[in-house]
Structures are given as C-alpha cells and as structure tokens.
Amino acid sequence: MIMFSLNLPNADITYFPEIFNTKESSIFYTQLLENIPWRQDEITVFGKTYPQPRLTALYATNNLTYSYSGIKMEPLPFTNTLNTIKEKVETISGNTFTTCLLNLYRNGQDSNGWHADNEKELGKNPIIASVSFGEKRLFKLKHKSLNLKHDLELENGSLLLMKGTTQHHWLHSIPKTRKQKTERINLTFRIIK
C-alpha cells in the first residue's frame, strides 16, 4: 500500500492515498450519506454560539460521550458499515478504536476551523485516524509556535494518521473554498476509554 510520512517537526503524520479503491469508496460514500442521522449542532466559541459549519454524527463501541467546542455528544452504536471501515483502519494502524466522529461537508462553504484534537477524553498523545470519501478537500496544518505550514489534499478513499505529539504542536483545519465542491464525508476514529 502506498503511504507518505510527512516530514514535519514535532509531528507523526502519515497519509495513505487509497486504502479503499474507487468502487469500495463509492459504496461507503452513498451508504453513509443516506443512512447516517446527520445533524447540525450549535457550537460555542469565545462565548458566542453559532451553527456548526458542517453536519456531524458520533458513534462508539462503548457509551462514552465526547465533548468539544461546548458540545457534548452522546454516541450511537456502531453500524456494520462503520465496523468494516474501522477494521481496515485498525489493520493498517495497529490500534483499536472506540469512537468515530463523522463530518459531512455539504459544499465549499462548509468547513472545520483551526483546532487540535486535544480533548482530555483522548488521553496524552492521541491517535486520530481520518478517512475521507467523496469530494477532495484541502487539509491545512500549522505549527502552534514555529512559522511552519503544510497543506495536503485529502482524497476519496484515503487515510490520514496523526499520532505522537502532533496534537500538542500542530493545529489543523478544512478551510472554506470558493471552488465548486460537492459533498465530502470524513470519519475520524479515536480512542476514548
């Protein structure tokens, strides 16, 4: 399987462009788009409340909640489709995940602001396994204290693995774009226990 390790300081990030082929990806994409109960939550940032600029859903193999940006999400039980994807990601990464946060970017105006996945539920050096289906979108990384940036396109059927100290030193985002974009589904597998 093709993989690229990003050569960035204080980070451990690996990109696998095609863990699922085009046919598998299109089956997962349609099944997730149609069957996930997508919802738009309100987030609170610096005391102000906004509708989140994308749709989300949370699934877990346990009953542990996940809180970020003032939202506390209660998980749904894993589905067969999500389990199939999770097993592939576990084989590649050598980790067992408990939780999957899904994001649906409806068009180029949907986005994910600068953040690190450093919630206390995730533990000290979280491993985040991020799978993408559908439209490709730019994924931006910026170092918290050094003047360093890196951009990557996350493609249909790809996996991005972030681990080690990455979340301590780097922020990431999916910016809005004026380019014409159709739907993109992202699944971020996490460990909460």
Ligand SMILES: O=C(O)CCC(=O)C(=O)O
């Ligand atoms: O959509 C993506 O690729 C990033 C998602 C993300 O950073 C998150 O859910 O924490």
Ligand SMILES: [Fe+2]
């Ligand atoms: Fe994130």
